[in-house]
Amino acid sequence: MMKTKYIINIANVQTVDEIREYWSNEDYISLLDKFNYPDAQDSKPENLRELLFMAITDFEPSEAAKVVLEYKLGDQLSDGQIEQISNDMLMDTVCEEYPDMDLQAPLFHITQLLFKAYNGKFPSSSATIINCSITSADTKDSSLTKEEILRLFNDGLSDRNIVKRLFADQMEGKVAFPEAEDIIWELKNSGKDQYQLTTSGNLIKKEEIIASNWESAIEEVEEN
Known part of the structure; x- marks a missing residue:
């Protein structure tokens, strides 16, 4: 051999503690829509991230986590799993411990987006x-x-x-x-x-x- x-x-x-390139402007616009922010597509691209953070923090952290999880992983996780992870994320670095390794990367990006939006309420990875x-x-x-x-x-x-x-x-x-x-x-x-x-x-x-x-x-x- x-x-x-x-x-x-x-x-x-x-x-x-984050990889910004993971999130596109299209992601920000889609998420802003899910967080009830109207006409996000008319906003300047450089403002989308901050607008999303403001929209996210109008929601309870676990509710916001559920919205982002459903958006990114709704086709890979059941409603029960999303519910569980959205609660666990407030206490543990789920992205480091999740048994399905193929989900650890997206869970990292989701966790860190929420960590930044809530200024540290979620454990950082x-x-x-x-x-x-x-x-x-x-x-x-x-x-x-x-x-x-x-x-x-x-x-x-x-x-x-x-x-x-x-x-x-x-x-x-x-x-x-x-x-x-x-x-x-x-x-x-x-x-x-x-x-x-x-x-x-x-x-x-x-x-x-x-x-x-x-x-x-x-x-x-x-x-x-």
């Missing part, structure tokens, strides 16, 4: 944005997958890291790693081996990246 070696160089790591270069010893040019990148990060992460502890066999390449698709929320490859990955600040903390550069290798997983 062939192994390919890579050199990983970390350019910078940021901890952020964080995201980690990592900019790095990953250079192959092989001359062929290929984009790495989320699974491959997480495996390459195995040697650069502290043993305290929750991903390494929960997914040890997957990170070491012993078994397939479908969870990687949800652990890395967004992966951008800007070319020339430059990558940006966004993940939960709970799953990969800035201080858990213990090296600025290292060498690692990955190989294809054998199918049973």
Whole structure:
């Protein structure tokens, strides 16, 4: 089985409490309508976010949470789940604990929108944005997958890291790693081996990246 070696160089790591780009002006206009703000489409784009915050705070926090959850996740969650999460969000960082990993990213964005609107009434969470270069010893040019990148990060992460502890066999390449698709929320490859990955600040903390550069290798997983 062939192994390919890579050199990983970390350019910078940021901890952020929101990713504004997640919400579009169309989202703001749709949500303003749901929060009974008329003619939002006639407002200046740069005012939409503040208008939404004002509209949101006319509602009780759990009611506002329900509206945003229904808007973003109504096709993935039942009414009962939305009711439960809208109450839990006021006490816990649901986005870090929710068992369905594919919902952790949207729950983060929803929580932080509400956190900002209510000026801290909701528990805050964080995201980690990592900019790095990953250079192959092989001359062929290929984009790495989320699974491959997480495996390459195995040697650069502290043993305290929750991903390494929960997914040890997957990170070491012993078994397939479908969870990687949800652990890395967004992966951008800007070319020339430059990558940006966004993940939960709970799953990969800035201080858990213990090296600025290292060498690692990955190989294809054998199918049973």
